[in-house]
Amino acid sequence: MTEPVLSVRGLSVDFTVRGGRKARAVDGVDLDLQPGEVLALAGESGCGKTTLARTLLGLVKPSAGTVSHNGTPLAYNTGALKRYRRAVQLVLQDPTGALNPRHTVYEAVAEGLRIHGMVDNERERVASALSKCGLRPAERFFLTYPHELSGGQRQRVVIAGALVLEPSVIIADEPVASLDASVRGEILSLLLQLRDDFGLAALVVTHDLGLAWSIADRLAVMYLGRIVESGPVEQVLTAPSHPYTRALVSVLPDSPIAAPVVLAGEPPDVTQIPGGCRFHPRCQELASGPAAAAGVDGLCRGTALPVLSPDPATHSVACHLHAARVGQFTQTA
Incomplete structure (x- = not known):
């Protein structure tokens, strides 16, 4: 078995709430994501899956445990986080909120390149990312604003903004939750195509087990900060063993x-x-x-x-x- 592209050991995340009490949103999680694998993280609202995803992105520092990328533990200094976030990109569930309405599609996709100093061949990189996400010809969308696009097209722009940095991992938080049923299948097919074409690994956060069945290789079910069942998606969904x-x-x-x-x-x-x-x-x-x-x-x-x-x-x-x-x-x- 290959080395995991993303690995978590003993991960816990605590928050202090009103009255000085400690809330443990994530409580001792071990998790591996293999190259080219789609892992669905499922559970009801409040189970800790979004906090776990934010911790994997380096947005939240864990109270205990480690996050490792290609075997290297994540450091939390500015330089290390910047390098890590180029390799591990986020796709948000609401493309309208994720895109600045004052920025054109070109500016939205090129923003990550400029932040990370990848300005060589910027135009070609942006065009390539948009084309890979099904927005062709890419140049036709360069000067388009988000309000001029459909919901599915906006989500493709968000995915292109992540893909342009050539990451090894995408973390998608409810990637089709805000889309019409008619375009959800298209976006899921796009994510699978990107996995097949470029070897991307993906962690998909969802409360929809039907989505997990459609897209995931493996499913992890969370309850109250812990993973209570995990395995190949067919086994978990056809022969679920945990009462939850x-x-x-x-x-x-x-x-x-x-x-x-x-x-x-x-x-x-x-x-x-x-x-x-x-x-x-x-x-x-x-x-x-x-x-x-x-x-x-x-x-x-x-x-x-x-x-x-x-x-x-x-x-x-x-x-x-x-x-x-x-x-x-x-x-x-």
């Missing part, structure tokens, strides 16, 4: 789960993470008896689970009941 993942998958069309699972309550306050399995206050398997029948209900309430292994080939699950059913944990401490 099963609840998410149960409402998909043609779900392998016979009936929709309605979770009780809301995710706990991140300043008061429950002991034991952090999902246990809402777990349908604990509430309805299977955990007690397997003799793990006490573990669910009182014994913390290890951090999942980052092995991309393994279907890993952080669940005491699953561990009892398979006879061992499928994750490492």
Whole structure:
């Protein structure tokens, strides 16, 4: 297996909230992104996936743990961050907000080149990036303003602005959430084409498991700051093993789960993470008896689970009941 292009070990991110309390948005995450791989990071709002993505971009400094690019740990001085952000680029979910309405398409795409001092052959670089993103002939769009473009075209300009720096990783935060259904498929196809043509790796942050099925090679499901299940996307979505993942998958069309699972309550306050399995206050398997029948209900309430292994080939699950059913944990401490 090749060296990961992006790697995370023991990552935690804390924030101080009103009253001086500590909120742990990300709590011990190990993650690897392989060259040319599309990894979807899924979970409901507030689970920590956007904070994790911002930390991977170097926008948030972790409270603990490391982020490494091509095996080199990220340093947080200005020069190191500038070099890193050329290699790891962001694609935002709202192209209208991401583009300056006073800047032409040319200026929007060329901005990154100028920031990073890549001014040689600027015109050719901008034209090439726009063409790769399906805006052809590129010169026709140079003097166009964002309001003159469709939503799909604006998103292509945002992707071109990232691609022009020739990054090795793209982190896309809900890349099609603000687009009409008619153009979502086009943008997803573009991201896959860029992966195939240029070997780009991508981390796609989403709450839409249908999108993950369409685009991702691997899926990681987050709950309350931790990855609770990860593995090849087909395995996770056709045979979900964690009760939380099963609840998410149960409402998909043609779900392998016979009936929709309605979770009780809301995710706990991140300043008061429950002991034991952090999902246990809402777990349908604990509430309805299977955990007690397997003799793990006490573990669910009182014994913390290890951090999942980052092995991309393994279907890993952080669940005491699953561990009892398979006879061992499928994750490492």
